Amino acid sequence: MKPFIRSLNAKLLLVVFGFVVLSGIIGAIRVGFGETQRIQALYDNRLQALSTRYNSYLESELDSRLQALQAARQVLQEDLAKDFSGSLNIANYRDVDGAYRLYSARSAVFVPPDTEVTDLLNHQVAASGKSWDYIAPVLTHAFSGLYFISTERVSRAWPSTIVSAHRPDHDVTQEIFFTTATPANNPEREARWTPIYFDVYSKVWMTSLVLPVYMDDVFVGVVGGDINVTYLLEKLDDLDADGNQIEAFIFNRQAELILHSKSSTHDDANAAYPALKTDSRQDQILAEYMHKVVNNDLLLGTIYRQKITGGQLNVVANRLTQMDWIISFYYPQSVIANAFQQSMLAVYANIMMLAVFLFVVLFFSIRRLVTYRIRALADATEKIDRDRWYLSVPEVGYDEIGRLGRSINNMLDQIRHLVRGLDDKIVLLDKAGAESRKLMSAIENSVSLVAILNKDWQLDYANTQYWQVTGYNLDEHCEKYQALLLSPQNTQQITIENIKTEILSGKPRVKGEDTGQWQAEYLAETGRGEQFWIIQTITAIMGDNQEPEFYVCVGQDISDLKAQQQEVEKLAYYDHLTGLANRTEFKRLLGRALQRGQRVGNKVALFYLDLDHFKRINDTFGHEAGDQLLTEVSRRLKRELRDDDVVARLGGDEFAVLLDQVESPQYAYVVANKIINTLNKPIELQGKEVVVGVSIGITMAPDDSNHIDNLMKNADLAMYQAKYKGRNAFQFYTSDMNLAVEQRLTVEREMRAALKSGQFELYYQPVVDLVTGKIVAAEALVRWNHPTRGLVLPGEFIPAAEDSGLIVPLGKWVLKTACYQAKLIQKSMQRKFSMSVNLSARQLNDTSFLDNLDRILEATSLPPESLVLEVTESTLMEDAENVIPRLEKLRLKGCSLAIDDFGTGYSSLSYLKRLPINSLKVDRSFVKDLPDDEEDRAITSLIVAMANSLRYRVVVEGVETDQQHRFLTECGCHFGQGYLYSRPLPADQLMALLFDDVTY
DSSP states (O other): OHHHHHOHHHHHHHHHHHHHHHHHHHHHHHHHHHHHHHHHHHHHHHHHHHHHHHHHHHHHHHHHHHHHHHHHHHHHHHHHHSOOOOOOOGGGGBOTTSOEEEEOSSOEEEEOTTSOOOHHHHHHHHHHHHHHHHHHHHHTTTOSEEEEEETTOOEEEESTHHHHTOOTTOOGGGSHHHHTTSTTTOTTOOOEEOOOEEETTTTEEEEEEEEEEEETTEEEEEEEEEEEGGGGGTTHHHHOTTTSOOEEEEEOTTOOEEEETTSOBOOOTTSOSSOBOOOHHHHHHHHHHHHHHHTTSSOTTOOEEEEOSSSEEEEEEEEETTTTEEEEEEEETHHHHHHHHHHHHHHHHHHHHHHHHHHHHHHHHHIIIIIHHHHHHHHHHHHOOTTOTTOOOOOOOSSHHHHHHHHHHHHHHHHHHHHHHHHHHHHHHHHHHHHHHHHHHHHHTOSSEEEEEETTSBEEEEOHHHHHHHOOOTTSOOBHHHHTTOOTTOTTOOOHHHHHHHHHTTOOOOTTSEEEEEEEEEEEEOTTSOEEEEEEEEEEEEOTTSSEEEEEEEEEEOHHHHHHHHHHHHHHHBOTTTOOBOHHHHHHHHHHHHHHHHHHTOEEEEEEEEETTHHHHHHHHOHHHHHHHHHHHHHHHHHHSOTTSEEEEEETTEEEEEEEEESSHHHHHHHHHHHHHHHTSOEEETTEEEOOOEEEEEEEETTTOSOHHHHHHHHHHHHHHHHHTTSSSEEEOOHHHHHHHHHHHHHHHHHHHHHHHTOEEEEEEEEEETTTOOEEEEEEEEEEEETTTEEEOGGGTHHHHHHHTTHHHHHHHHHHHHHHHHHHHHHHHTSOOEEEEEEOHHHHHOTTHHHHHHHHHHHHTOOGGGEEEEEEHHHHHHTHHHHHHHHHHHHHTTOEEEEEEETSSOOOHHHHHHOOOSEEEEOGGGTTTTTTOHHHHHHHHHHHHHHHHTTOEEEEEOOOSHHHHHHHHHHTOOEEESTTTOOOBOHHHHHHHHHHTOOO
C-alpha cells in the first residue's frame, strides 16, 4: 500500500477522481433546478400559445359567421325591397291545426292561425323564400338553424322540422332570439348573441346570433342563426398536438359555467343553468376561480397556479369579445412532475457516463504527462556532452525535475546566444550590402517617378524615370511645387502646408522611421509644359528633433487609367445609343435635384414617357429603324427643354424628363404639350414618314413625394393612366391611382385563388334564328361566384385578367367548358348547335393557343364548325398584320370566326375583305334606339347590306323589344341575341329552354 500512496501518479489520480465526483453532484443539482424551470416555462409557453391561438380561432370562426349572416340579411333586404307580383297567398296553406305552413326545398314558413293575412305578409313570405333559396345552401355549414322572423309574425326557418314542430298558438315574436334584436332591446341595431338555451327540437344547448332587419329605417324583423355551443371546444384536441394534456372551459360574466371540454351537456330542457353535468364537490372551487376572473382579481392573458378541479392547475383566461364570455385553458401541475422525473433520469445517466469517461481520460493523461516526461528528461540529459551542447532537455513542470531541466536549458541558451550573435552580425552585414545595391538598382530602373526632397522641400535626388518624364536637367534647381510637378495655383487647391499637416497629424514621430503618408491624384505639369495625371505618395522620414528630415516622393503616371475610368463611367451612366443619361445616372441627378428643392423651396417635375406603338414600328421597319427613331426622339426632347433640365433613356422606348426648379404645375403642363407636339411631327424612316405618339405621366415633388422610388413609381402609374385614356396624352399623378393599383392587385390575387378553387362558371345566352324563330346557338359568358361579393360580372374582372395575363388560363377553361356543353347539347337534342366563345388579344398571341384548341376539340369530340370564335373589332384593328395570319390558321382548322362589337373599331373595307371571318356581330349601341332613330336605322341597314355582299352572316346583339325584332328581320339580319329572347342562363336552365323548343 505504501508504494502506491507515495507515487506521484496515484496522488494526482485520487485528487482528479474526487474532483470529478464532486463536480458531477453539483452539476446534477444545478441541472435539476434549471430543468424544473425550463419544463415549467415550456408548458406555460405552450399553454399561452394554445390559448391565444384557440381564442383567435374562435374569434375568427364567430366573425366569419357574423359576416355570412350579414350577407344573408343584405340579400333578404334587397329581396324585400323588390316588387313581387306573384300570386302567392299564405292563406291557401292552412294546416289541419289552423296554422299556416308552407314548405319548400330550402326552408318552411309558419304563421299563427290568428294572424291577419295581408299583402305585406304575403310579400314577406315570397321575398324570404327567394332569399332562402340563395342563402340556405351557403350558410348551412356555418349554422345548425337559420330563420327570419318578421313583425307580421312570419317565421321562415331551416331546417323545416322547426316549423312542423311549432304549436299553432306559438308566437315567434315573443321568443328570445326575436326580442333580443328589437329596437327596445337593441337601439344600436347591432348583432347580438342570445343567452344559452335548450333547443327542444334538436335536444341540444344552443346560442343564437341575431341581426335586426330594417326597411326604410323601420324595424321589420330579425335574421338569426343557431350554433351548437359544444362546437366552441371541438377543435381543442386538434390544436393540442401533445397528447390532449390541455383542457378548457367557458363561463359568462355572471361566473356561470357554460361549457367544459371534459364535461357533457344536459339533455334535459328543464335542467337548471348552467347547462353542464358537473361534480358538486368541485363546483364551489371552480366558482371561486370564475368570480376572481370576473372581478378582475385574476388578469386575463396571465398564467396562474390555482387549485380548481382536484389538483394544482396552471390556468390562463381570455375573453371571447363577441359573446362577452371568458374561456380558460389549463393543464395539471402533475404533468410538470412527470416530465421532470423523465428528464432527470436521462441527466443522471449522462453524468455517470461522463464521470467514467473523464476518469479513464485523466488516468491515461497523467500517466502520459508525468511518467513519460520524467523518462524523456533523463534520456535527454544523458545525451548532452561537450560535443553536443546545442541540444536541449524537455521542461517537465515546476517541481525539482522541472527546475533541473530549466537550469540546464538556460545554460545552453547562453552558449547558443553568443555563437548565434556572431553569426547573425556577419550575415546581416552581407545582406544589407546586397539589399542596398538591389534597392538602388530598383529605384533607378523603376517606371515610377521617385524623388527625395529635404526638409525645405528642395530636390536632393530623383531617379532616371523622373528626369525623363519631367524634362528637367540634373543641374536645374527644383523645389516645392516645381519638384512635385504641381502648380501653386492648382485647381485641386493642394498646398505644401496641407501635405505636411496631414502627414504629421496624430502620427508617432520616431527618429529614422517614416511617420505617415500623404497620397492624392492630381494633374501634373512637366518642365516642357505637358500635362498628365499622376498619383503621388509622399512619406516623411523623421530626424533628431522629431521633425521631418527628408521626404520620399513616389509618383505613377495614371493618364491611361483615368481615360479608361472616364470611358467606364460613360458606359455605366449613359445610354450608348442616344447619349442620354441612363436609369442609374437619372436617379442620381433626381436625388440631387430633390435636395436642392428642399433647400430653396422649389418644386421638381418628373416626366415618365413611353412611345405609343413603338413595337409595331420596330417590327415593321426593323431594329435599325427603331434605333434611328429613338435617336431622333432623344434629339427632339433635348431641343425642347432647358439646358438645366435632364433627359434620360430608362430602357427600350421609355424616357424620363426632370424639370428642376419648377415654380408651379402649370409649367409642367406647358412642357408636356410641347413634347407631345414635337413628337407628333412626322419622322422619316427608310423613305417613309412615320408619326409616333407619346404617353406621359407627370408627378411633382414635394407635392406627391420626396422619395426617388416613389416619384418614379408615381410617374409610371400616371403614364399608364394616360395610355388607358387613349394614348398620345399626358396625365398628372393622383393618390387615387395607387388605390386603383391596389384594387387591381387584390382582384388579381383573388382571381388566382378563384381559378384554383373553381369559383368561375359559364352562363349561356341563346342566339335565335330570325327566320325560324328557333334557338340555334349560344354565347358562353363567364361569371365569377365570389365567396363574399356573390356573382361578379365580367366587366369587373376581365380587364384585370387581361393586364395580368390570367386571361390565358381563364380563357382556356372557358373554351374547354363551352365545348363540353355544346357537345352535350348536340347529343341531347340530336341536332346541330353552335357555341360562341370570345377570344382576347392575349389568347391570340399565346403560342400554345392553337395546340390547346386541338386538344380541347379532340377531348370533347366537338366538330370544329360548331365552334364560333369571336374577336373584337378593336383587337383586329390594333394589330391587323399579325392577327390576320393567326385567324387564317383558325379558319383552316374548320372553326367559324366572327367580329364582335362591329361598328365600334373603325375597321376599313380593305381589311374586311382580307379578314377570314364568317359573321359580323353588330354592337348593341346601334340597336338600342331602333327603329325610332333614323341614323341607327341607316347604319344597321348599311352593315347588313355590306355583310350580305361579302357573304357574311349578321348577328345582332341587344335585341330587347318586338319592334326591334321585326325591323331587324325585315332588314335581312340572320340571327338575334338579347333580353327579348333570354338573359344569360346557367347550363341547366339553358337545357330546359332548349327542351321546351320555344319559338320567338
